[in-house]
Amino acid sequence: MNFKIKIIVAILSGVMIVSSSCNTNQAPDNLFQELGGLDTLELVVDTWIDSLQSDVLISSYFSNVFNDSIATLNFRNHVVEQFCSLSGGPCVYKGRDMQLVHHPLHIQPEDFEKSVNYLRNVLNMYIADESIVLNFIVRVQLLEPAIVNL
Numbered sequence: 001m002n003f004k005i006k007i008i009v010a011i012l013s014g015v016m017i018v019s020s021s022c023n024t025n026q027a028p029d030n031l032f033q034e035l036g037g038l039d040t041l042e043l044v045v046d047t048w049i050d051s052l053q054s055d056v057l058i059s060s061y062f063s064n065v066f067n068d069s070i071a072t073l074n075f076r077n078h079v080v081e082q083f084c085s086l087s088g089g090p091c092v093y094k095g096r097d098m099q100l101v102h103h104p105l106h107i108q109p110e111d112f113e114k115s116v117n118y119l120r121n122v123l124n125m126y127i128a129d130e131s132i133v134l135n136f137i138v139r140v141q142l143l144e145p146a147i148v149n150l
């Protein structure tokens, strides 16, 4: 192989390596941006917590949390972190393991469904595109086995 051909082969293999690494890196998950980023997620979580607090049955599970402003703030911040990370955002969830927190509470499927419906209504208040809302709701629904325990 003469020198010119060697250079062309080297350039082409470089291009192939770069393009194959782009292919394996799928399209970036931009649900976090589509949802409006951290500002919107914080609004969503605060409004969702208001809905949970207004529901007598759901809030009965949270008596230890909602009676204590620091516990409520911790809960709120952990849910924000979790929603941010679930949507592909830059946060790391630093709360407790979901199953360890929820299973001892014996949360029933209808209570889970009700909470998710509240969340969907809240998302609809801030996000116009229903497909974005549903995309996020599907991710939250995947948490059901870690939350519901008959």
Ligand code: HEM
Binding pocket: 058, 061, 062, 063, 064, 065, 074, 075, 078, 079, 082, 094, 095, 096, 097, 101, 102, 105, 107, 111, 112, 115, 116, 140, 143, 147
């Ligand atoms: C719908 C999806 C749900 C999500 C994404 C979710 C998320 C979370 C998160 C992130 C925490 C905080 C854990 C920590 O601070 O270490 C938490 C705690 C808690 N969740 Fe859920 N949760 C959901 C559904 C429910 C439901 C349906 C109930 C009850 C009806 C419930 C009751 C609780 C309670 C009582 C705590 C506090 C437990 C404690 O501090 O001892 N959660 N949840």
